[in-house]
Amino acid sequence: MTTELFTLIDTAAAAGKLTADSPANLKSWLTRESVAQYRPRLETLIRAGEWSKLDEMFWTAIPFGTGGRRGPMGEMGPATINDRTIAESAHGMAVYLRSTGCTTGGSAVIAHDTRNNSAHFARITACTFAAHGLKVFLFDSCRSTPALSFSVRHLGCNIGVVISASHNPPADNGFKAYWSNGGQVIPPHDKGIVSEVERAEKIPTVDFAAAVADGRITIIGADVDREYVGRVAKLSESSNRTIRAIFTPLHGVGETNVYAVILAAGYSTVDIFEPQRTPDGNFPNVPKHAPNPENLEVFDPVIDWVKATNNPADLIIASDPDADRLGVMVRNGSGGFTSLSGNQVGALITDYLFRKRKASGRFSPQDYVVETLVTTPLTKAVAAFHGARCFSELLVGFKYIAQTMEENGTDHFVFGTEESIGFLAGDFCRDKDASVAALYILELAGELKSEGRTLLDQLDQLYRDCGYYCEGQKSIYCEGPTGKAKIDGLMQTLRDAPPAQFGAVRFTEAADYKTGRRISIPSGESAGTIEKPRGDLLIYKSDESQPVRIQIAGRPSGTEPKIKFYFFCQSDLINGDLEAARAAGDAAMKDVQKALGEWAQKMLS
Structure with a gap:
């Protein structure tokens, strides 16, 4: 029978109906005893010639990357998030934990978001951990990623997991892995877990009801919520609630x-938008069902409602979906709403916190504050303006902000920020937290309103204090x-022959975080070395002597055939003229973005 099925697979592959690793993965699942439970269904699909469906489930294996797994859900196969791939992930974490010295005992906490199947996958994770002898704490219903990070530390757990695909489409789900400090796993733990996940065969489990009954799995909820919400609310820096x-x-x-x-902080003038309030993994009332606050379309239903009801909302x-990131829009002078980028929100809160500490x-x-290499230099400038420190030589990922907190201690930690609307304050969590950002941006906006000003006015004040900054992004797909x-x-090509000019802007230095080299452009001579961090990231800097300076960061995507470029511009104020600096900076930014796009397409054609 197996030979016959193999022949059908080979014939389909030869006809182009199966691509990439699908033939090999299908044959593997037909012969491995550890996945024998899927064999009858697999045989049915093969005999029915459901090659398109099979190809979607078997064309690759979703990698357990440095933070976990994320991808489309499916009934089986290594290319989808399903019962098996979730169990493999949990099993790999548990086996690796045992290899680190925690040979017996230990504990884990698990949370999940509102996505379809998230609660189911959380139970699979709990049962797998319990089968490995870990004491398991499982939230009674959906919770946020920062609440999980807090819980790892609060409950003294060795590891933690959030079942979530963050802001991905409804069809996706994922497995996010956390270590004992409450941060997402970093080296050497990430690679150790990956190795065990890849080796997973037979995976132990326990009966969920029995494990809950005998205490191997403990359901948690309100008590932990109270502690977490209370700690965040205590971060308040203002009594203004207007x-x-x-x-x-x-x-x-x-x-x-x-x-x-x-609510815990005492606000009575912040309403929740009812049409998008109900937890629902299909995100029915979000435009295009794409729940990403970086996508400004998600705000359209709220803005329409505000206009229709004449609601006086200022913000x-x-x-x-997992409530670790926060998007912000502020009412502008014409009565509409203007979005604030993650870079702008981070800089505003950084300034707010330093002013409060000084007062x-x-x-x-x-x-000190912490930001990544692809976050605005304005944050560093604000810290310098206040006479504080800023750690900014970090690779992309909030886990590196958490690592910096561990390395430098939290006594003087003020704020962590990244361009992708992630923010953190306090010493009790090690991942970005939308509730922290919400508390501070509401307080700052309230204080400014009492002075007859807005967040947009305060942003302009930062530009007057530190120079004008603007940012942009561009992805090149292939x-x-x-x-x-x-x-x-x-x-x-960008490494070996860095272009000396994009548009009218000349570039004088390239920093290669993969090779650890800094080189001068166009001579190619060494301009120094980079000890750390090391990763696949390039940064180009323009002539520092010019009044308008551009920095470009480029990195390949780990999941898509694209390079993502981040653009940063600083424009000096000449004689205090902000509008002239803004015009010069915006023009240079537009010019460079257009020129780089044209150059990349020429190189790829």
């Missing part, structure tokens, strides 16, 4: 942390079977 705002959780878990903190804030006598030159090879080739 701002009027609308909050939307986008059908995610944000009511459990963001809105809970807003609209939105959290993503209360708590400021120290040892105080689809098809040769897409990845072309993207790799483009990155290599």
Whole structure:
């Protein structure tokens, strides 16, 4: 029978109906005893010639990357998130934990978001961990990613897991892995877990009801919520509660942390947007069912409602499905709403916190903020303006902000920020938290309103203090079977022969975080070395002597055939003229973005 099925698979592959690793993966699942339970269904699909469906489930194996797994859900196969791939992930974590010295005992905490099958996958994870002898704490219903990070530390667990695909489409789900400090796993733990996941065969499990009954799995909820919400609310820096705002959780878990903190902090003028309030993994009332606050379309239903009802809201804030990121829109002078980028929100809160520390006598030159290499240099400039420190040589990922907190201690930690609307304050969590950002942006907006000003006015004040900054992004895609090879080739060209000019802007230095080299452009001479961090990231810097300076960061995507470019511009104020600096900076940014796009397409054609 197996030979016959193999022949059908080979015939389909020869006809182009199966691609990539599908033939090999299908044959593996037909012969491995550890996945024998799927064999009858697999045989049915093969005999029925359901090659398109089979190809979607078997064309690759979703990698257990440095933070976990994320991808489309499916009934089986290594290319989808399903019972088997979730169990493999949990099994790999548990086996690796045992290899680190925790040979017996230990504990884990598990949370999940509102996505379809999230609660089911959380139970599979709990049963797998319990079968490995871990004491398991499982939240009674959907919770946020930062609440999980807090719980790992609060409950003294060795590991933690969030079942979530963050802001991905409804068809996706994922497995996010956390270590004992409450941060996502980093080296050497990430690679150790990956190795065990790849080796997974027979995976032990326990009966869920029996494990709950005998205490191997403990259901948690309100007690932990109270501790977490209370800790966030205590971060408050102002008693001003006058701002009027609308909050939307986008059908995610944000009511459990963001809105809970807003209420605990004493706000009575922040309403929740009812059409997007119900937890629902299909995100029915979110435009295009795409619940990403970085996508400004998600705000359209709220803005339309505000206009239709003449609601006096000064702000609209939105959290993503697992409520670790926050988008912000502010009412502008014409009565409409203007979005604030993650870079702008981060800089505003950084300034707010330093001003509050100075006003209360708590400021120290040892105080520090943390940002990544693809986050605005404005944050570093704000820290310097206040005489504080900023750690900014970090690779992309909030886990590196958590690592920096561990390395430098939290006594002087003030704030962590990344461009993708992730923010953190306090010493009790090690991942970004939308509730922290919501608390501070509401307080700052309220204080500004009492002065007759807005967040947009305060942003302009930062520009007057530190220079004008603007940012942008551009992704270069290359689809098809040769897409990845072309993207790799483009990155290599950028390394080996960095362009000296994009548009009217000349570039003088390239920093290669993969090789650890800094080189001068166009001479190619060494300009120094990079000890750490090390990763596949390139940064180009323009002539520092010019009044308008551009920095470009480029990195390949780990999941798509694309390079993502981040653009940063600083424009000096000449004689204090902000509008002239803004015009010069915006023009240079537009010019460079256009020129780079044209150059990349020429290289790829």
